Amino acid sequence: MNLDALKRQAAARALDFVEGGMKLGLGTGSTAKHFVELLGERVREGLEVVGVPTSEATRADALRCGIRLTTLDEVDRLDLTVDGADEVDPALNLIKGGGGALLREKIVAAASDRMIVIADDSKWVETLGRFPLPIEVVPFGLGATRRAIEKALADCGASGQLVLRKGKDGHAFVTDSGHWIVDAHLGRIPDAPRLAQSLSCIAGVAEHGLFIGIASLAMLAGPQGIRVVEPR
Numbered sequence: 001m002n003l004d005a006l007k008r009q010a011a012a013r014a015l016d017f018v019e020g021g022m023k024l025g026l027g028t029g030s031t032a033k034h035f036v037e038l039l040g041e042r043v044r045e046g047l048e049v050v051g052v053p054t055s056e057a058t059r060a061d062a063l064r065c066g067i068r069l070t071t072l073d074e075v076d077r078l079d080l081t082v083d084g085a086d087e088v089d090p091a092l093n094l095i096k097g098g099g100g101a102l103l104r105e106k107i108v109a110a111a112s113d114r115m116i117v118i119a120d121d122s123k124w125v126e127t128l129g130r131f132p133l134p135i136e137v138v139p140f141g142l143g144a145t146r147r148a149i150e151k152a153l154a155d156c157g158a159s160g161q162l163v164l165r166k167g168k169d170g171h172a173f174v175t176d177s178g179h180w181i182v183d184a185h186l187g188r189i190p191d192a193p194r195l196a197q198s199l200s201c202i203a204g205v206a207e208h209g210l211f212i213g214i215a216s217l218a219m220l221a222g223p224q225g226i227r228v229v230e231p232r
Contacts, residue, residue, distance in 0.1 A: 025111070145203070164183075
């Protein structure tokens with residue numbers, strides 16, 4: 001079974017947790033796109049839900065699939081967010097942001113009663129850090145922000161190259177919120193919760209891709225089927 005088919009399996013399993021009348025956070029990325037498409041099929045069959053998209057790309061997909069949308073200005077809480085991840089550890093701490101939507105993804109997940117992660121089992125790691133950690137930054141004062149990030153990494157026992165993400169045009173990649181992203185190539189993050197707290201305190205960092213204690217369940221699809229993981 002190819003990777004895309006595994007992602008669709010994980011997305012389909014997450015649909016088991018969706019009930020009529022729910023307010024849903026709709027994630028961003030290739031696996032979340034499968035969820036949106038499958039949810040759209042259920043909506044066309046009569047399921048009534050409303051969604052909050054985590055990116056402009058997801059908004060477009062949801063509208064194409066006939067899913068009714070709202071915003072966090074119009075509703076105070078969401079019942080469930082379903083989203084992918086770039087890495088998942090045994091505590092269900094995550095690295096997210098490979099698609100560049102980490103700020104909106106975290107806002108939506110934090111406003112939800114539950115977050116289900118859907119991914120293929122290649123995203124499972126014992127220690128976070130193999131995937132470069134996205135850090136969303138304000139363009140103004142980038143040099144000072146980078147130095148503060150480097151210090152936070154060193155203080156937390158992590159080190160590696162910081163690379164400004166580029167778009168297909170060769171210029172700095174711009175997020176939906178108008179920020180840039182610095183990817184930290186660390187290899188291993190010894191203490192992800194500590195690093196998450198340190199990065200959050202830096203002026204100039206809009207958000208980072210460490211999702212600590214947010215996910216409540218993970219659906220990991222592999223050749224042997226779906227593995228459902230709860231936090232250790």
